[in-house]
Amino acid sequence: MTVRVLIVEDQELIRAGYATVFSAQPDLEVVGEAADGRAGVEQARLLRPDVVVMDIRLPVLDGIEATRLLAGPEAADPVKVLVVTTFNLDEYVYEALRAGASGFLLKNAPPRELVDGIRTVAAGESLLAPAVTRRLVGRFADRIRPERARGSGVPQVLSVLAPRETEVLTLIAEGLSNAEIADRMVLSRETVKTYVSRILTKLDLRDRVQAVVLAHRVGLVPAGE
Missing domain, CATH: 3.40.50.2300 (Response regulator)
Structure with a gap:
């Protein structure tokens, strides 16, 4: 193509x-x-x-x-x-x-x-490599601080995700690659790839960069991590 x-x-x-x-x-x-x-x-x-x-x-x-x-x-x-x-x-x-x-x-x-x-x-x-994106978003996190109160549960925008998908999104935002997520969650890389694809589709996101930014914006990853 x-x-x-x-x-x-x-x-x-x-x-x-x-x-x-x-x-x-x-x-x-x-x-x-x-x-x-x-x-x-x-x-x-x-x-x-x-x-x-x-x-x-x-x-x-x-x-x-x-x-x-x-x-x-x-x-x-x-x-x-x-x-x-x-x-x-x-x-x-x-x-x-x-x-x-x-x-x-x-x-x-x-x-x-x-x-x-x-x-x-x-x-x-x-x-950008996930870790690089994570470092940048983390550095400027105060500009996109949570749209929810800390401890108020899963943000409304993420309610379309299954619990395992939310877990995968959290690890993406922490800068882990698919292989690292697979190791952390004891899954195959193909399964993780499927999860990532579903997350992007459900949240109408174009790529992992947007997923990282969104995760920080809604406070899925605590500031400073």
């Missing part, structure tokens, strides 16, 4: 470099380019790419806000966004993930890593 890619980057040389690298892949197709965030949003809504490769610092509309419009909770028809930037700051990563991005890479990443990142996001997976 061919993955359709939109590049949103204000530097022409970098845009051209991305287009050259991506177009050389048999399974990737560059369907458009944009030099500012507003144009990127318009192009994404018009072209409906599988993945938008988005810079953070963009003119007219910054990449965080553009990502929020395309992939955030208010987006009517969300698009997968891979944020690629020169700024390796937790603040940027956190804000990008909160805005709805499915992954985050640095511009100095090897071309192969960028290409694989697009494929990963297109497949519906998060690009």
Whole structure:
């Protein structure tokens, strides 16, 4: 299956470099380019790419806000966004993930890593390792503190989950991989994968990144853990 890619980057040389690298892949197709965030949003809504490769610092509309419009909770028809930037700051990563991005890479990443990142996001997976996502969300947890009182039981939004699914979600939020969850719960990896898929479907979440953020937002994982 061919993955359709939109590049949103204000530097022409970098845009051209991305287009050259991506177009050389048999399974990737560059369907458009944009030099500012507003144009990127318009192009994404018009072209409906599988993945938008988005810079953070963009003119007219910054990449965080553009990502929020395309992939955030208010987006009517969300698009997968891979944020690629020169700024390796937790603040940027956190804000990008909160805005709805499915992954985050640095511009100095090897071309192969960028290409694989697009494929990963297109497949519906998060690009950051669970532990990295957990560290970031945990660091900024005070901004998304619980929407329920401590000790008030399972949050209403999680009521659609079975007890075992809630347990798996908790372990995801703590930064465990599927293999680690399988070991902890004495399950097969395939069973854990099935649980994760059910959790994402029931909660209408795109990937593990959104699952981690939601778990912290509703207070499923106590602050500081």
